[in-house]
Amino acid sequence: MNLDVFSQHTAFRWEIAPRDGMRVPAVIFGDEALVAAMDEKVVEQITNVATLPGIVKAAYAMPDAHWGYGFPIGGVAAFDPKQDGVISAGGVGFDISCGVRSLHTGLKSDAILAHQKELADILYYAIPAGLGSRGAIHLSGNGMNAMLKGGARWAVANGYGHEADLERIEERGCVAGAEPDAVSDHAKKRQQDEMGTLGSGNHYLEVQRVAQIFDDKAAAAFGLAVDDVLITIHCGSRGLGHQIGTDYLKQMVMAANAFGIHLPDRELACAPLNSPLGQSYLGAMRAGINCALANRQILTHLARQAVKQVFPDVTLPLLYDVSHNTCKLEQHEVDGERRNLFVHRKGATRAFGPGHPDLPAAFQSTGQPVLIGGSMGTASYVLAGNAQSESLSFSSACHGAGRAMSRKAATKQWQGRNVVDQLAGRGILIRSPSFRGVAEEAPGAYKDVNAVVDAADHSGLARKVAMLTPLVCIKG
Amino acid sequence: MTWSHFDHEADMGLRGEGATLAQAFGEVATAMTAVITDVALVKPLENVDIVCRADDEELLLVDWLNALVYEMATRQMLFSKFDVRIEGDTLNARAWGEVVDRGRHQPAVEVKGATMTALSVKQDESGHWVAQCVVDV
DSSP states (O other), X not given: OOGGGOSEEOXXXXXXXXXXXXXXXXXXXXXXXXXXXXXXXXXXHHHHHTTSTTBOSOEEEEEEEEEEESEEEEEEEEEOXXXXXEEESTTTOSSTTOEEEEEEEEEEHHHHHTTHHHHHHHHHHHSOOSTTOOOSOOOOHHHHHHHHHHHHHHHHHTTSSXXXXXXXXXXXXXXXXXXXXXXXXXXXXXXXXXTTOOOSTTOEEEEEEEEEESOHHHHHHHTOOTTEEEEEEEEOOHHHHHHHHHHHHHHHHHHHHHHTOOOSSGGGOEEETTSHHHHHHHHHHHHHHHHHHHHHHHHHHHHHHHHHHHOTTOOOOEEEEEESXXXXXXXXXXXXXXXXXXXXXXXXXXXXXXXXXTSOGGGTTTOOEEEEBOOTTSOEEEEEEOTXXXXXXXXXXOOBOOBSSOHHHHHHHOOHXXXXXXXXXXXXXEEOSOHHHHHHTOGGGBOOHHHHHHHHHHTTSXXXXXXXXXXXXXXX | OOEEEEEOSSSEEEEEEESSHHHHHHHHHHHHHHHXXXXXXOOOOEEEXXXXXXXXXXXXXXXXXXXXXXXXXXXXXXXXXXXXXXXXXXXXXXXXXXXXXXXXXXXXXXXXXXXXXTOEEEEOTTSOEXXXXXXXX
C-alpha cells in the first residue's frame, strides 16, 4: 500500500481525512510494516464505508485488516439511527457471529502430552467437521425458532452445557430482539442438520498450551498460567448465517436507489436502521447471532463428552466466548455525549475495558477477554480490553492473523500431507477430512499473528495477556 | 477447460467462458465445484432443477450460484454437469451430481455463498461471454 494516502499518522494510527464523499475520516491501526503490506483494497473499502449515511466519528480498520466484501475484514463502523444511520449486511459478513470460545481444561501440558494422540482422535471423531458432516440434532419449525430466539440459553435449557456457561458469553448467551420470522425458510432449511457442526475453511477446534504470560494480574483473573491447557473453538452460524447474508445483501442492493443511498460498491449494500428492511435485517441478524452462540454451546458439550473419555474429571468451564462478525446496539461516548449506536464489527472483536457494566464480575477489574485465533501451526492470543479502546475504536480490537496469501497460491506452495507431517514434527497433531483443505489453510498463508497482536497492544486497542500454542488442531 | 479460478486474498474467484451466456454460467458452476473437489470425481448420478430470476445478468449469476450453494448444502450434494438455459431475466437449469462421499471427494472447503465482489458478466466483440465473481468460503 502507498503510505502517501494518509493525511496524518502516529506510529500505530494512520488517518485519511474526509474526501470524495466521505462523511468522516478513515483510520487504520497498525505499525508501518503491517499497513504498508496491506492490500490497496483495504483503503478503498474503508474509505467507502466512511461515505455511508449516519456514520459516527470515523471508519476504522484493525491491524489484521484485509480485502473483504464491501467492508474490509477487520472493519469497524458505528451508525446513529437518529442521524439516518444504516445497517449493512456486508458490514456484518456472511458468517454472522463467527467467533472464538476458549475452555479451561484445568490440566497442565504434560498431562495432555501423555494422551495427545488419543485426545486428537477422540475429538476428531466427536466434532463434526468439514463439508458433508452433519450434526446429531435435527431442528425445524418451533424448535428452530426457539433456538433462534434463545441462543446459548436455548442450548443450555436443552441439556447442552450449564447455566454457569452463560455468564462467560457476550450478551450472556442470548442477544435480545431476534426475529425468527425475518429469517427465510431457505436459511432455516440450510441449518436444520447443521447444529453442532464446525464448518470448514478457517474454522477449527484446537487444544492449546499457554506458552507465555504478559500481564500477571489479568492472567490470574482469566485463570491462566504458563503450561495450562485450553480448548478453543472457532466457528459461526453455519448455513443459516450465510443464507441470511445472501438473502439480505440482494434485498439491500435492490432497495438502495429507493432509499437514496449511493453505493460505491454493491457489497456495501445497506438499509436505514429506521426502515422496515433495516429492522428486518436487524432481527434476522440477531437470530443469526443466537444460532452461532447455540452452535458453539453444542460444540462445547460435544468436546466435554469427548474429553471425559480420556480425562474423566475434566469439566471444561468457559474462559469466554467472543463474536467477531456482528452489529450490536451499544452506548458509546461521542463528543461528551452518551449515544446509542449500532456498531458493526466485521472481523473485529469487541474489547470492553475495565468497569464496563456488560462484563461479568470476574472481568470487571481487567476488561473483557479478547480471544485472537491462530492458524494451525501459529500462536493464538488472549488479550484484555482497555479503557481507552472506547475512544480509539468503539471498544474494538483485531480478530486474528488475517490471510496474506490466496488459497490458490497456498495450494501451489504446499501439499497438505507435508503440512501435516511438518506440524507433527513440531508436536502439533492435525486432524482434517481434506489434505487440500489443510494446504489452503497452511500457517504460512497467514500474516504474522505476533505482529498483528503487538500492533493491537501498542496502539492501545487491547493489551496482551497470554500467548497460546497449538498441540492438537481439528480442522474443518 | 473454459473455467478458471482467480486470486482473492481470503476467498476464491470463479470465471467461466462460453459462446453463449448460458454456457458461461455453466462453466462458472463447474469452477465452483472445483473449489471444493476435483470435478472429475463427481459422478452425474442425480439431477436437480433450478429456476432463478433477476433484474440483470450479474445478479442472475449470483442467484444461480447461490441456488447451487443452497442445493449443495441441503441435499449434501456436489454437482459436475450443468445444462443451463437463459431467456430474458429467467434462468432454467438442470444440475447433475451425487451425494458427497467424504472419503472419495475429500472436500477441501464449503462454499458459503456467491458474492458481488469482482462480479462481472460481459460479452466481447466476437460475441464470446465471460462471467465471474468471488465466492466466500
